[in-house]
Amino acid sequence: MITAHVRHEVAPGIVYDAWTFDSIVPGPTIRVTAGDTVDFTLVNRGPIPHSMDFHAAEIAPDRAYRNVMPNDSVQFRFVARVPGAFMYHCGTAPVASHIANGMYGALLVDPKGGRPAADEYVLVQSEFYMTAPQGRDSLRGMDWGKVLNASPDYVVFNGVSARYATSPIPVAPKRPLRLFVVNAGPNRVSAFHVVGAIFDRVYVDGFGAPLRGLQTWNVPVGGGAIFDLTLAEDGYYPFVTHAFADATKGGVGVLRAGTPAGTAH
Known part of the structure; x- marks a missing residue:
């Protein structure tokens, strides 16, 4: 690298x-x-x-x-x-x-030997702590005081605020889905949850016997988890950190399963 x-x-x-x-x-x-x-x-x-x-x-x-x-x-x-x-x-x-x-x-x-077949996606949660815009191009840098106070301006999945809310991830309903979630922090826990779904299996850090039938799982800063689930029908399924102050700051996305009602075929 x-x-x-x-x-x-x-x-x-x-x-x-x-x-x-x-x-x-x-x-x-x-x-x-x-x-x-x-x-x-x-x-x-x-x-x-x-x-x-x-x-x-x-x-x-x-x-x-x-x-x-x-x-x-x-x-x-x-x-x-x-x-x-x-x-x-x-x-x-x-x-x-x-x-x-x-x-x-x-x-x-x-x-x-691999894992059971599933459609797979990687989500890395993290935070940005910003100064006011600087210079003619309004470039922002890191505000160290905000970092120390764990007060982010943005909480994001894969580097961009609400990235998959504006551009949902297309997935197939009724087919195994696997989400690899890593929480880079540096400060905020990820209370990972998919609206409209229950996790079939959650592998803490991705290894060992899975936990079953969970609604939400906390991924610690510096940790990871693997979430296996199946979406029951066509539709839009938001995923969030259920710490909603952080979701409001951009820690939200959407899984688009099949062809949701009201969309063009």
Whole structure:
């Protein structure tokens, strides 16, 4: 991966000076199978030190997660031993600053033999804490005081406020659906809920025996979960963090199952 500082549109007309992996927020999703060796290189093209912390790795952090100075790089390997939905993020101090600025993503580790067939989507929840617009282009940066007070301006799925409310995710009704949810934070719990559905199975961190028949599950900051469900019929099914102050700030989306009533065929 390559670190880069880029302009990122969090909401229409709201442009943020983001710190990124591979110029996107969140960073690219990585998917491997348990037992695979991950050979990772981080190249820092940004103006300040950055690093990488993989929650899926069992490795000495002082060796692998060291700060990488501008125009330098680090390379390390690890075996992804435990299946699950894991966060990765920049681990350079202050860590909350680097995460709040956009340096995070998801690493999925499938069990050997895979998972049961399902349509799959990845959702990374996170927050933005913004200064007032600055300069002629009204660029916004991070407000450290808001970060410390856990008072975000936006709570988002996959980097954009209400991204899937305005552009719903098309899914098939009556067919298995799997949502990989990672909560990057840096501060707010994700009370993940799909309106009109009950989760058939929830895998906490994505491994072990599932919980069954749940309506809502809290995904902690720095954690992940896998939600298996089936939507009963055609229609629009909102998904939210059920902490509604956060949903109101953009932590909401919609699954469009089949052809909902009133839509063109």
